[in-house]
Amino acid sequence: MQTDEITSDGLPQEAAGAAAYFRIFVAAVNTSGTLGYFDQTSENGPYSGSFTPLTGDAYVPATLRAGTTTNGYVALLAEDNATGHLSFIREEPEGTDRFEVPLDLGLPAAGPCKSTAMIRGIDGMINVFAVCADQTIWWKYANSYSVREETITTTPPGTETPIEVTVPVRVPPDQAWSDWQQLPGALVSLSAFHNADGRICLVGLNASQVPYLNMQTSDHPQLPEHWAGWENISGGLTGFEQITAAISGNAIAHIFARIGSKIYQRVQTEVDGSEFTDWVLFSSFPDTVSTLTLGPARNTGLYLAAQVGSAIYGCNEIMDGSGSWTQPAIIAHMDGNCTLSLWPNADGQLSLFALQSASSTLFCITQLVSDRWSATWQPIGAALTGFALTSDVTPNP
Template sequence: MVVAIDGGNKLVQKAQSGPNGPWAKAWAPIAAGTYALMATGLTRDGRVAVVAQPSAGPQLVFITEDANQVGPVEKWNAPVNIGAVPGATGYQSMSMARDTDGLIEIFVVTSVGQIWWIRQNPPKLVDKRVTITPPGTDKPITVTVQEQAPPDKPWSDWQQIPGGLVAISARRQGDGRIVLFGINSTLNLYRCQQSVARTTNAGEWTPWVMMNTPTTGTFIGMAPVLGPSGGLNFFGLTSNGQVVHTRQQPAGSESWTPWATPGFSRTGINTLASGIQGDNDIVLVASDHSLIHQFNAQNSARTQNWTGWRDFSQSDARVEFKLDYNADGRLMLFSHAAAVPAGGGLWAKRQTALDSTEWDIDWEQLADGGIRRFSVVRDLTPPS
């Protein structure tokens, strides 16, 4: 599923009709009103979730697919107001991730660079009296059992995480804890992570660690992804247009390998995306300053063996990429004409087979224009 903000600032979606299926012809609304910014993720039970900022102000709303596919707007539940960050007038970045309990946590960067965080509260346990007939008897008895019930307050209060950024990306690592990556106003790269499985206050986040070195220089892009060994891999796009790589070792730790390169690009790269294909290998896609598109596939996570950058397509304008995989494991690449003021077009193409280094020649047009922002999410509960 693609979730987007269109040229009229409407929040819309377009999805495959079923696993590996064709795309819907028309975009469908998610909620009424107009929106400035959004991020997507999945609920605990696999439904698509959206956090969005309405155009009217700093209040944020949370929207989910209706579990019974009969919601008020095209099978979506009505937006739930989760409040505004104290003192915020707007936001410049937001990200969503599921924590170790499968609950959603949302991270935003305000227009002045502050970092704030809100999380879903876990279900509560309540006593319930039930009547049962034990085996071997015909006399019923009444017992008290505990069962889960919705929390009294669905969301926590907004909490500020120390530091200042202009862009943030939240990723769930192998043990369920969340790691944050961020770029600040001077293009330095930082990371921090939850120190305990159920993090409930800002003091339980580790201090920010600067990741860039004199050799890497500063960063203009981030493409973190969870690798096949359960460790996070971070691919960064440096200010001089090169892709560099570091990874957790061991998985889930605060120890990261020295910076390395998965391959040098003779023409500097201006956009980068990472993804996992169905056999768990990492694939990178990039577009360079000559508007040539390249991919780089990992052959072995153990030896960090890569195909090297290979040209496979081109465009006539600068684009933004995102990657995700189909139900059959083949990757799908989404390309958005990012520099069009009124919102650019959106196209997609697939790998020809699982683990293939071939891609379809043709691009499938999902929108001929009018897409301002977009996100791709794997809908685990598509309509039957």
């Protein structure tokens, strides 16, 4: 489960500081394979409780992703269960229907996907990544508009004499999306995050549970993108079970990994840099860490939540320049295995979502202050098999 990139205050990049409408959007796939969503009924408020279907097709829950387009509209990436093709579904800026008809992005040459990621590129356009069953890695992106100069004739106000002026004009691409391109390497899982300069960074695990990192090399939005290549970042550790990364309010990227009962951390050594510290032991627990997730803390740092047995621990980065974190403390309990995800509300307080595998029910609790959370899990929806979160900053048409 993956979510769209966010700024330190929790807003999508193009809407930060300007949004007059901000609600958490919950996309989900139910046990029948139907793709739909739940709306937050007000900023910082409860959820509708009703599952609104988007299409009549069936989708794969594990590869569902959510994000926003350049102009702030909700965007979804979903894998068609029958064909294995990936579909791109976005809100309709104009019209009576809230969402456009799904756009078929096709299928990588290697076949159906086992892991996907969706993130905006440095030009603001959507990038899609897929790992196939044969562990090959594929990339597809929406082509950006170009700008050309045109000379037009116009009559300035207050005059009767026409003049010629040269103005920039946005030109749509000949092809809306690129073809699928294979990236070198072999992985079984993949996730994406942003460097401070907007470049896309990828982290993933291979079949031997070895973690790798790859970063785009150009920070110019109009130049062809190239990749530095996959770097083995195991650093002497073995048995990686999950790896995830995010950038905090100090513009430094953090990579976290779980191995058994321990969580490890690597930190970028400088803003926009390609070097990271060695792995350090972030925390050790009395039992196996089954999952972890990252989100933006209200103090512009990062917040980490992890499930250990039935206990869910939380801790946040202390933004004093020391790189320190609060000690992990139990913030909630949930029986059985869960999929966890954090997302900020309009007021900056986080909500923690947990999809309980045994009951197929999605629950939510909300942060009250930095180290205290609401005591009772609120159900969002039942009979669900996968979900993804993003920010809805555009009122429904």
